Amino acid sequence: SQQGEEDPQALSIQEGENATMNCSYKTSINNLQWYRQNSGRGLVHLILIRSNEREKHSGRLRVTLDTSKKSSSLLITASRAADTASYFCATASISYNTDKLIFGTGTRLQVFP
Amino acid sequence: GAVVSQHPSRVICKSGTSVKIECRSLDFQATTMFWYRQFPKQSLMLMATSNEGSKATYEQGVEKDKFLINHASLTLSTLTVTSAHPEDSSFYICSAAQGAKNSPLHFGNGTRLTVT
Numbered sequence: 001s002q003q004g005e006e007d008p009q010a011l012s013i014q015e016g017e018n019a020t021m022n023c024s025y026k027t028s029i030n031n032l033q034w035y036r037q038n039s040g041r042g043l044v045h046l047i048l049i050r051s052n053e054r055e056k057h058s059g060r061l062r063v064t065l066d067t068s069k070k071s072s073s074l075l076i077t078a079s080r081a082a083d084t085a086s087y088f089c090a091t092a093s094i095s096y097n098t099d100k101l102i103f104g105t106g107t108r109l110q111v112f113p
Numbered sequence: 114g115a116v117v118s119q120h121p122s123r124v125i126c127k128s129g130t131s132v133k134i135e136c137r138s139l140d141f142q143a144t145t146m147f148w149y150r151q152f153p154k155q156s157l158m159l160m161a162t163s164n165e166g167s168k169a170t171y172e173q174g175v176e177k178d179k180f181l182i183n184h185a186s187l188t189l190s191t192l193t194v195t196s197a198h199p200e201d202s203s204f205y206i207c208s209a210a211q212g213a214k215n216s217p218l219h220f221g222n223g224t225r226l227t228v229t
Contacts (some may be wrong), residue, residue: 003156030215042119042206042220043157088156092215099145099210101218103157 004089004104012110019076021107023089024069030092032065032072033101037086046074046087051094081113115141115211119221126197126228134192134224136207142187143209147218148180151204163190197228 004025013019025032031050035043049056049065049072056063062075076083086108090101116139126132136146144165149157161182162170169182179201181193190209194201204225208218 003158033217035220040204040223040225042117042222043208043218044220045217048217099214099216099218100147100159100162102159103149105156108154 003102004091006087006089006104006107008107009105010108010110012112013079014112015079015081017079017111019079019083019109019111021074021087021089021109023072023074023104025072025089025091025102025104026070027091027093027095027102029067030094032063033090033092034061034063034072034074035088035090035103037088037106039085043088076109079109079111081111084109084111115139115209115219117207117209117219117221119207119224121224122222123225124227126226128198128228129196131193131195132197132226134194134205134207134226136190136192136209136221138188138209138211138219141209141211143190143211144187146184146190146207146209148182148190148192149206149208151206151223153204157206160192165190194226197226199228202226202228 006023033048034046037043047058060077065072088106089104118137146163148160163184165184171177184190206223208220
């Protein structure tokens with residue numbers, strides 16, 4: 001399977017703490033994207049990092065990418081109860097000629113008030 | 114922002130019947146849409162790539178005669194689960210690509226299919 005893996009599978013933290021999720025993937029990529037999914041809903045795009053970038057910020061989100069290790073991390077700082085959701089990384093492989101994305105296994109984040 | 118509308122959000126059907134799920138891009142044209150399937154507490158598994166005006170491209174292991182995909186216009190793709198069985202019960206999600214290749218995808222809110 002080309003599916004990437006994320007760890008941890010589940011993460012529980014208190015409001016105000018930081019949450020770090022890691023993603024490993026298998027193929028060479030054009031970019032890596034992070035998405036959020038609230039329970040029973042569709043996915044919402046959070047941030048995209050290109051293969052030639054190493055770090056990217058968006059608000060309370062920080063994403064890193066290490067193409068030599070085929071890994072990425074998502075850091076959510078000063079977490080809030082509203083951040084409770086599942087988070088998925090997704091990769092756009094250079095071998096695809098479409099916008100096809102392959103999703104990682106996901107991290108279920110629970111933030112307690 | 115780009116909006117993708119997916120209907121129905123929930124459907125319950127009897128074994129042996131067919132169910133159609135619609136995915137519409139409301140404010141942009143999508144030459145390519147994607148259909149995913151998601152089991153509880155698991156990731157999204159890509160089923161097929163839907164191409165406007167041509168046949169869908171199915172991922173390995175996905176039965177094309179079981180999951181019929183039609184992309185009749187630049188704003189509409191449909192997934193029909195034919196002769197549904199309880200094992201087809203799942204959460205089905207569509208997404209659409211807007212703009213340049215490898216741009217972020219826009220997702221529908223999913224369809225919860227229950228086959229009794």
